[in-house]
Amino acid sequence: MKGILLLNGQPYDGPIDSSGAVVYCCDGAYEWAKGKVRIDKNVGDFDSLGYMPVPAPEEIYPSEKNFTDGEIALFKMLDAGIDDIEIYGGGGGREDHFLGNLQLLYAAHRRGAVAKIITRNSVIFVSGGKIELDAYVGLTFSLLPFGECVHIMDFRGCKYAYPQKISLGECRGISNIVESSPAYVEVGEGECALILVNRGSV
Numbered sequence: 001m002k003g004i005l006l007l008n009g010q011p012y013d014g015p016i017d018s019s020g021a022v023v024y025c026c027d028g029a030y031e032w033a034k035g036k037v038r039i040d041k042n043v044g045d046f047d048s049l050g051y052m053p054v055p056a057p058e059e060i061y062p063s064e065k066n067f068t069d070g071e072i073a074l075f076k077m078l079d080a081g082i083d084d085i086e087i088y089g090g091g092g093g094r095e096d097h098f099l100g101n102l103q104l105l106y107a108a109h110r111r112g113a114v115a116k117i118i119t120r121n122s123v124i125f126v127s128g129g130k131i132e133l134d135a136y137v138g139l140t141f142s143l144l145p146f147g148e149c150v151h152i153m154d155f156r157g158c159k160y161a162y163p164q165k166i167s168l169g170e171c172r173g174i175s176n177i178v179e180s181s182p183a184y185v186e187v188g189e190g191e192c193a194l195i196l197v198n199r200g201s202v
Contacts, residue, residue, distance in 0.1 A: 004024070008027055009094075143162075150191045159176060
């Protein structure tokens with residue numbers, strides 16, 4: 001089941017295909033998303049927005065709370081059985097919120113869902129096991145450990161070879177290129193990696 005999550009970071013200026021998806025919008029993201037994409041549910045405390053969006057939220061959360069608006073919306077999506085999530089507006093803006101949004105990717109991964117942050121320049125996701133890269137032939141990508149380390153069990157279709165292990169604090173996984181299909185990187189059991197695909201010109 002597909003879902004789209006709109007966050008109040010850097011507005012996404014490309015097209016967003018909401019066909020067959022449930023669209024959740026968080027607080028201030030409504031400002032850049034209204035009229036651009038269909039919004040099914042508005043979620044948050046609306047302290048950034050300053051007025052009530054349409055459709056009206058089912059619940060208004062207090063501004064002082066233990067979870068971010070994006071976290072609340074993600075959990076609602078996962079609880080509703082949505083397991084394929086595209087996140088827009090998750091980059092740019094405040095760096096602490098961006099780092100928090102990366103944690104949302106990991107939270108979705110732990111629940112067995114696939115979540116991707118899509119910005120004007122990048123596609124960012126967390127994955128484990130065999131990480132398929134066929135969709136990104138010709139693009140530069142980086143692989144970073146999302147935890148203590150990742151053990152590289154196998155890889156194919158990549159320009160540069162990987163070491164057997166990439167540890168936290170190392171940059172050995174930066175700037176590889178998907179050269180051909182099939183393309184994948186396989187990491188050790190129970191481990192996961194942060195993948196950043198560069199869609200820009202650099």
